[in-house]
Amino acid sequence: MNALAPSGLVAVIGSGAMGSGIAQVAAQAGHTVLLFDAKDGAAEKGRSGVLAGLDRQVDKGRLTGTEREAIAARLVVAPALAALADARLVIEAIVESLDVKRQVFSALEEVLATDAILATNTSSLSVTAIAAGLRHPERVAGLHFFNPAPVMKLVEIVSGLASSPLVLDTLYATARAWGKEPVRATSTPGFIVNRVARPFYAESLRLLEEGVADAATIDAVMREAGGFRMGPFELMDLIGHDVNFAVTRSVFDAYFGDPRFRPSLAQQELVAARWLGRKTGRGFYDYG
Ligand code: NAD
Secondary structure, eight states: OOOOOTTSOEEEEOOSHHHHHHHHHHHHTTOOEEEEOSSTTHHHHHHHHHHHHHHHHHHTTSSOHHHHHHHHHHEEEOSSGGGGTTOSEEEEOOOSOHHHHHHHHHHHHHHSOTTOEEEEOOSSSOHHHHHTTSSOGGGEEEEEEOSSTTTOOEEEEEEOTTOOHHHHHHHHHHHHHTTOEEEEEESOTTTTHHHHHHHHHHHHHHHHHTTSSOHHHHHHIIIIITOOSSOHHHHHHHHOHHHHHHHHHHHHHHTTTOGGGOOOHHHHHHHHTTOOBGGGTBSSSBOO
16 A cells, blocks of 8 residues: 655645644645635635644744744645646545535546545545546545644545545555554445534533533533543534534434434524634634
8 A cells, every 4th residue: 555655746625724734734744735725815824824833833842943944835825726736635625515525626627637636524425425426536535634633643534435445545545654543434424433423412412402511511521521532512612613513414414314413503503603613712612
């Protein structure tokens, strides 16, 4: 199993929480990384966020100034999708919408070499459906990082029905080469982690909605007695309620409305208020 060569150009599409983190991981592993975002200024903002994080690593003595400069030089903002033409691996980390992801993948087919690998960081959508309709669906697979990508070791390598074994093996080996712990899963709603995590969030939200306990109490119980690194409400605030709610809806719909996965009205209200968690300064907790 061969990983992507360090000289292989990587492109990341979407420079939000996940895309920036994934771009950092690939640049730290030695790749030149092109970062593209459809929103004006977003890729620059994502890159600045990565550099600020690297500065903190330098301050803590975990990274030398020279290493920081080399990583910064490898992380390049791309002005347009057409600028990704030479990428060997593209990792998509845009909004969790099947239609938008499909549009981006079909636009990518127009600019990339036919043997470049197209990976999606989707949390819950069908990799098979994202790839369907492309001329080369065999080169599409899921490469699902966890938040924050530079810290979390786990990566799910997700096979769609048409994904080629060679593409899956290359992604597996590449994740390993990037210091991650890859696991393989098939394209099913939520894959492994988000399938198990949905009832974790759902039952916590039900406890809150029924007034059994408040968010801080439930978080403390799960952290201190349950051994989780973060409680469910802290974690949802970190992930972002827009993202978390969209994932729940998609898993619920994909399981034909199975009540185990029913979305929460309380979380829907947070999304309506744009109280999306840490990224907007307020969610279940106030970060102001
Ligand atoms: P985010 O909202 O922080 O960032 C998404 C970025 O994509 C934005 O900057 C937006 O401008 C950009 N974008 C949207 N449409 C685009 C398009 N058509 N072309 C180019 N850029 C576009 O979202 P996120 O939390 O980084 O999530 C991104 C993906 O990663 C989603 O599929 C999500 O399900 C998945 N994911 C999220 C988490 C998490 O904890 N947030 C964890 C694992 C996977």
